[in-house]
Amino acid sequence: AQKITQTQPGMFVQEKEAVTLDCTYDTSDQSYGLFWYKQPSSGEMIFLIYQGSYDEQNATEGRYSLNFQKARKSANLVISASQLGDSAMYFCAMREVNAGNMLTFGGGTRLMVKP
Amino acid sequence: DSGVTQTPKHLITATGQRVTLRCSPRSGDLSVYWYQQSLDQGLQFLIQYYNGEERAKGNILERFSAQQFPDLHSELNLSSLELGDSALYFCASSPGWRILSSYEQYFGPGTRLTVT
Numbered sequence: 001a002q003k004i005t006q007t008q009p010g011m012f013v014q015e016k017e018a019v020t021l022d023c024t025y026d027t028s029d030q031s032y033g034l035f036w037y038k039q040p041s042s043g044e045m046i047f048l049i050y051q052g053s054y055d056e057q058n059a060t061e062g063r064y065s066l067n068f069q070k071a072r073k074s075a076n077l078v079i080s081a082s083q084l085g086d087s088a089m090y091f092c093a094m095r096e097v098n099a100g101n102m103l104t105f106g107g108g109t110r111l112m113v114k115p
Numbered sequence: 116d117s118g119v120t121q122t123p124k125h126l127i128t129a130t131g132q133r134v135t136l137r138c139s140p141r142s143g144d145l146s147v148y149w150y151q152q153s154l155d156q157g158l159q160f161l162i163q164y165y166n167g168e169e170r171a172k173g174n175i176l177e178r179f180s181a182q183q184f185p186d187l188h189s190e191l192n193l194s195s196l197e198l199g200d201s202a203l204y205f206c207a208s209s210p211g212w213r214i215l216s217s218y219e220q221y222f223g224p225g226t227r228l229t230v231t
Contacts, residue, residue: 035219035220037222043203043224043225043227044117044222044224044225045205045207045222045225046222047219047220047221047222050219091158095220099171101146101163101171101209102148102160102163102171102173103148103150103160103207103220104160105157105158105159107157108157108158
């Protein structure tokens, strides 16, 4: 079974609007962390936001927020006020403490922001 | 700039050859992770080292090997290269191992390997 599932291969959003990128995960560990990374066309992996499994509040970092629903095992990324520079691939990833801290990535969502 | 450096940035080589990719972690980070990003396999974890010792192995082929040196830099060796090994290889580093905290793994810029 896939550990991280991103069901949206590609999405369009109008500039200045908000967009939600979906991510569901599968783990039996109690201690885990969820991450979102952005990969622009230049190829580098840019960390956006982190949510720990024990965090009670949803994480926020500037225009990024993570909608964490533990019971549903979902960790959706919300980008508010989209900008043209947000066009990129977005990857959801999970780190399980008992698995040694490596990241398991989803297949990614390509976001395209329209002017 | 994440503080993680990788060399070379691009590498073009022929099938059957052997190459070495180099990674220097962020100052103070003891863990190094190698990931492969290819069109058909996506982003997948290959191997992790912590303070010179191998700690975890993912989907790493037997033709591939890695090591972490006393100065904490790491090298990924790819041998008997095949066309399917063409990919972007990332190195990432983090302070520790088996610790749940809010630190992210800091990724290097990657080495793009093309096997012809």
